[in-house]
Amino acid sequence: MSRSRIAFVTGADRGLGLGITKRLLELGWDVFAGSYLADWPELTELSQKEPERLHVIPLDVASDESVQAASRAVEATSGRVDVLINNAGIATHYPRTIHEEQVEEELLQIYNVNAVGPMRMAQSFVPLLRAGAGKRMCFVSSEAGSINRSFRDNWYGYCMSKTALNRGVQCLFDELRPEGFTFRLYHPGWVRSYMSGELNTDGDLNADDAARMAVAYFLRNRYEDQGMQEEDRLVMRDWLGREWPW
Amino acid sequence: MDQIVLITEAHHPWGRALVREFAQKGWRVMACSPVSVEMFQDAFDTDRIHIFTMDMRSRESVQQAVERIQEQTSRVDLLVCGTLSSQGKESAGIANMSADLVLEDYQANALGPIRVIEACLPLMDHGLRRIALLSDVQGSLGLGLSGAGTGYAMSKAALHMAYTMLHGDLGRKGFTFRLFEPGPEPETEVSAEAAAAYFTGSREDEERMVMLDWRGQEVPL
Ligand SMILES: NC(=O)c1ccc[n+]([C@@H]2O[C@H](COP(=O)([O-])OP(=O)(O)OC[C@H]3O[C@@H](n4cnc5c(N)ncnc54)[C@H](OP(=O)(O)O)[C@@H]3O)[C@@H](O)[C@H]2O)c1
Numbered sequence: 001m002s003r004s005r006i007a008f009v010t011g012a013d014r015g016l017g018l019g020i021t022k023r024l025l026e027l028g029w030d031v032f033a034g035s036y037l038a039d040w041p042e043l044t045e046l047s048q049k050e051p052e053r054l055h056v057i058p059l060d061v062a063s064d065e066s067v068q069a070a071s072r073a074v075e076a077t078s079g080r081v082d083v084l085i086n087n088a089g090i091a092t093h094y095p096r097t098i099h100e101e102q103v104e105e106e107l108l109q110i111y112n113v114n115a116v117g118p119m120r121m122a123q124s125f126v127p128l129l130r131a132g133a134g135k136r137m138c139f140v141s142s143e144a145g146s147i148n149r150s151f152r153d154n155w156y157g158y159c160m161s162k163t164a165l166n167r168g169v170q171c172l173f174d175e176l177r178p179e180g181f182t183f184r185l186y187h188p189g190w191v192r193s194y195m196s197g198e199l200n201t202d203g204d205l206n207a208d209d210a211a212r213m214a215v216a217y218f219l220r221n222r223y224e225d226q227g228m229q230e231e232d233r234l235v236m237r238d239w240l241g242r243e244w245p246w
Numbered sequence: 247m248d249q250i251v252l253i254t255e256a257h258h259p260w261g262r263a264l265v266r267e268f269a270q271k272g273w274r275v276m277a278c279s280p281v282s283v284e285m286f287q288d289a290f291d292t293d294r295i296h297i298f299t300m301d302m303r304s305r306e307s308v309q310q311a312v313e314r315i316q317e318q319t320s321r322v323d324l325l326v327c328g329t330l331s332s333q334g335k336e337s338a339g340i341a342n343m344s345a346d347l348v349l350e351d352y353q354a355n356a357l358g359p360i361r362v363i364e365a366c367l368p369l370m371d372h373g374l375r376r377i378a379l380l381s382d383v384q385g386s387l388g389l390g391l392s393g394a395g396t397g398y399a400m401s402k403a404a405l406h407m408a409y410t411m412l413h414g415d416l417g418r419k420g421f422t423f424r425l426f427e428p429g430p431e432p433e434t435e436v437s438a439e440a441a442a443a444y445f446t447g448s449r450e451d452e453e454r455m456v457m458l459d460w461r462g463q464e465v466p467l
Contacts, residue, residue: 064345097415098360098363098364098367098411098412098415098416099367099415101364102360102361102364104305104357107357108349108352108353108357111349111352111404112349115348115352115400115404116345116348116349119340119343119345119348119396119400120345122340123340123341123343126340126341145407147387147406147407147410147467148467150407150410150411150414151414152411152414153411153414153415156360156408156411159407159411160356160404160405160407160408161404163387163403163404163406163407164352164356164400164401164403164404164407165400166387166403167385167387167399167400167402167403167404168396168399168400170387170390170399171338171340171392171394171396171399171400172340172396174390174392175338175339175340175392176340234390246387246388246467
């Protein structure tokens with residue numbers, strides 16, 4: 001019997017995370033899907049169709065306890081993860097400029113989910129990834145975090161959270177690349193998802209198409225030849241394959 | 247007419263040196279610090295310096311301080327804000343990361359300056375309109391240095407994003423910026439002198455987003 005390939009996806013209830021989960025199942029992977037929204041049906045329905053291969057795990061990436069509990073659950077079930085996909089993220093409901101009053105609680109919550117969340121996940125899941133085959137960490141970031149292409153006057157909380165995430169991933173890369181870990185830092189495009197609280201119908205991509213492209217990039221190996229390893233360079237790429245400057 | 251500077255973190259040795267530099271240059275200084283005023287009132291013996299309690303981690307504290315500053319002046323020409331290195335509290339390495347400290351770093355290092363700027367903007371309509379932000383090369387994505395505490399590096403990167411957004415918005419309204427890395431502790435005096443000269447002088451490329459270290463070297467964001 002061939003060994004299954006195992007991924008963990010955060011924020012899998014809807015949007016891109018649900019799409020990624022479905023795509024991985026189609027490709028024959030076993031998936032641990034972090035569920036934040038208890039009363040959203042799609043992930044539960046999917047797990048009824050795939051009870052052997054899809055494990056739904058309650059997960060709030062903004063909580064140390066929840067992240068640790070999730071890693072213990074995976075430890076008890078499979079003892080390893082091959083690919084970790086940090087997708088969970090929230091956007092702002094108050095896109096304010098510096099001339100307006102910032103909403104403090106929201107600034108902190110966005111940072112806690114978008115920047116600290118993936119770092120918590122990395123911290124708790126490093127041992128499970130070491131036990132796995134891929135040692136791959138994927139991070140759904142955003143063009144909004146690119147300092148060199150920054151153009152917005154509002155959205156401070158979201159933009160800062162993604163820049164900080166990129167810097168955090170640099171630190172992880174620095175530390176873990178020598179051990180053989182590989183990294184994917186990704187801008188998924190403008191997706192018709194639920195980031196603003198309701199379904200955004202204006203985006204360029206539906207969540208399943210966005211997920212298909214994301215998963216293709218996450219799972220593919222990058223160029224390697226004598227003396228040359230593309231994996232030794234950390235880059236942010238987008239759904240069209242374009243590289244984004246920091 | 248006297249020029250007026252507001253400086254945060256005046257209890258820190260570097261901040262204190264900067265306060266003295268500005269007083270010597272003949273500026274009036276609004277020196278702010280989270281440490282209670284009595285703790286270091288004697289450090290400054292000139293009437294050019296006014297001391298205020300301000301904790302950048304709290305919006306209320308920032309707003310109260312700015313209200314009290316308004317009793318002294320209706321105008322701030324230059325705002326110098328940002329935390330001075332908190333490195334040492336956390337060590338590098340993901341295993342050592344504390345999520346609570348990562349959030350604390352963000353509170354102080356990225357949100358702190360935003361709170362101060364938001365509260366001071368009404369005082370900056372007239373005058374020099376200059377904002378100096380204190381940062382650290384560890385926040386630079388362009389350099390991608392290793393060895394820092396993760397949360398600290400992330401918070402300064404977030405500050406750099408805020409800087410680019412402020413630069414775009416306020417730059418169109420006549421504001422100029424100084425993003426500055428004060429450097430190591432032993433160089434405090436030299437660095438504060440260089441900072442005061444840099445913060446008050448003009449630069450030929452004000453439109454560009456520039457970060458300089460205390461030696462005048464450009465650091466990529
Ligand atoms: N949509 C875009 O155009 C776009 C562009 C660039 C980058 N991105 C990034 O893509 C990623 C996926 O976003 P999306 O567009 O698919 O948005 P989405 O539809 O809102 O999906 C995000 C998922 O994460 C969950 N989540 C929220 N807070 C969480 C927490 N504390 N812990 C665990 N999960 C949590 C959400 O649950 P709730 O629904 O209950 O909040 C939701 O299921 C995010 O990182 C986002 O920043 C999106």
